[in-house]
Amino acid sequence: EEVGSCTYTLSPSIPYRWHSLENTSLRMAHNVPKGVHGILIVDAASAIVKGALQKGDVLTKIDGTQLADDGQLTLRGQELIQHNYLLRGKQLNEPTVFSVYRDGKHLSNDGPNDPPCVLKDLPYICPRWADVDHQPDYLILGALVLVPMSLNLMSSKHAGKRLVATCKDWCLKWQEEESDETTKNDSNDNSSKKLGWGDKEELVVLTDIFAHELSFSYSRPWRRVVSYNGTSIRSLCHLKDMWLQSCKKSDHDTNAASPATPTTTKIETSQTCTNILDDNNTKTQLKEEQQPIPSFARIELEHDDDIIFEVSRAVAAQRDIMETHQIAKPWRICGKNPKYK
CATH class of the missing domain: 3.20.190.20 (N-terminal domain of MutM-like DNA repair proteins)
Incomplete structure (x- = not known):
């Protein structure tokens, strides 16, 4: 279908940012026991994960597959690959179950009150494909x-x-x-919620x-x-x-600055040169006022x-x-x- 329509369906975006948990001091700072392995969530797209992942969580499994402290997992026996593979290989709108270690408890979003996350292609403010198949804007x-x-x-x-x-x-x-700017500007208006x-x-x-x-x-x-x-x-x-x-x-x-109708002034023979100069200055001023x-x-x-x-x-x-x-x-x-x- 994609070949016939000359289209390409994008893969889901990774809805979080993470850090490895290989450092001992980092594990101690986040109260991660020795028997818990995974990666530290440092940021998450709340519109996608909807509470399944929070900042400070330890992501231990994706769809039941165990993650190592460096974010890798085992593929086809002894091969190692980054865990992004599990998400990038999915289709858009495909559900995903995240297992996390949070506040001393193991949690998963696979229950009726906490359904699996539906992955999507997240927009980037700096597009990745801005120059594909067409001239730049x-x-x-x-x-x-x-x-x-x-x-x-x-x-x-x-x-x-x-x-x-x-x-x-x-x-x-x-x-x-x-964003931080939004929080500062709208601190007195809780009803106004703006985008990041x-x-x-x-x-x-x-x-x-x-x-x-x-x-x-x-x-x-x-x-x-x-x-x-x-x-x-x-x-x-x-x-x-x-x-x-x-x-x-x-x-x-x-x-709109159309020329005004000139004012005709009868100059008597007794009019002095000073009066003539004053009249010319008035006309010059009128022309300047007519300029847009x-x-x-x-x-x-x-x-x-x-x-x-x-x-x-x-x-x-x-x-x-x-x-x-x-x-x-x-x-x-x-x-x-x-x-x-």
């Missing part, structure tokens, strides 16, 4: 090239240590959990800056884009929508100064850049590859 904003962050892009030699470290921190967050990613769907990165008069003195790409005109960026598509709104507003302001107020696009970068463009100039520069570099479209945003389900 991009957005040209004035003279800037912006793309969504992916694991492959993170391994680029141009990505600095700060950018990589920030993206790795985001990758350690489960989508459904509350906040409202983000992906991370947006500035990867290149075209040489143009518009971008003069802006010379440090490979920075994460945090906000646009003070609004936090959820995704590349969200940034594109905000940019288009700025372009429409700039066009509207320009069209320029609108600006402020792109806030993480660990760097903001980039500010005047919108109408940025639109003209974007048109010149696309013509010079033979770029057909100012953006290409496809989203997740539909062939991978």
